[in-house]
Amino acid sequence: MATMVPPPPRTGPLVVQPLKRRHCGECGAGPLALLVLEEGAPRCLDCADLGHLVFLPRGDTALTRRSREESGLSAVVVRFNRRQSRYERQGVLVEEAALARAEERCLADAEARRRRRLRDARRRAAEDVRFTEAFARNIRRLFPGCPADRAHAIAAHASVRGSGRVGRSAAGRALSEAAVVSAVRAAVRHTETPYDQLLMSGVARHEARRRIASAVEATLAGWREGGPTGEGDPAGESGSTGEDGAGAE
Incomplete structure (x- = not known):
């Protein structure tokens, strides 16, 4: 079996999305959608004590940051890009309860942003009305x-x-x-x-x-x-x- 290219070292657990069919070197489960490399051998998430975490795809920076802040244990998920010859980040694994709390925080922020947009829109509308009236008064003056x-x-x-x-x-x-x-x-x-x-x-x-x-x-x-x-x-x-x-x- 071909040896996997080792991902770059980093602090905290690192999880890999394999490009080929891989099985756990400890329990034999597979093929694995996600694995952890331990001493060059693949391990499933359960054997690596990460099976209780849920996957959060990349794309929402605020949700990702807050999920990791709320989660006592988290892991970065990467996949090897053959064309670029490098590992690229795909998302994170976080505790399910942490993800729920992070989603609540983001929803609260979204509601706050919505209310702020409404306030700003009302303020601009009032400014526009005042300016239009002032412009009309100047037309009537001239x-x-x-x-x-x-x-x-x-x-x-x-x-x-x-x-x-x-x-x-x-x-x-x-x-x-x-x-x-x-x-x-x-x-x-x-x-x-x-x-x-x-x-x-x-x-x-x-x-x-x-x-x-x-x-x-x-x-x-x-x-x-x-x-x-x-x-x-x-x-x-x-x-x-x-x-x-x-x-x-």
Whole structure:
């Protein structure tokens, strides 16, 4: 029978997952799924006084660490990798009661993490609401003619967390006038002019912006002055400017 490659020395019991069929050199049991090498001969877990332990596969670092902390006796399980010519860790053997206690600790931690995530989510949601309201107030300050619901919609769109939009830029978080105006101009461009239709029809972005620029500025001017342009659909004079500009090309 070929001699097994001895695993590297380490403190504490070391258990091997054999690659070939092995039988216990003491009681003859086998083939063995797990064995201990004693003086070069395989021993089953019962003969090695490890038969009362249960196997915990690798993968959950916290559970493994806590299981070994809770267990008075534990063993590392390894298997030889022929391609790498080395033993690799597969898991641990621990006392069953220790594993149960470790699982309870991990579940408690998971519940604590879940509650913390909920608290953080509620806190971020409250922060987002406050920021959106502040952004909307600044829109109304700069554009008093912009309807309140429209200002809130623009603010909510511009300040979505993780969106990368202007409301989440450094200037946006500081509520700078340039950022607020930029958000309002973008909203007017997309929702109150034929800009999107121009893009869909194949017009280049810069050309599409040029065509609707006068309509955008007319709407912004009306909102700044608090005039009727901001209260309804800017499809009047400013809208006809955009349409004429598009038709002139």
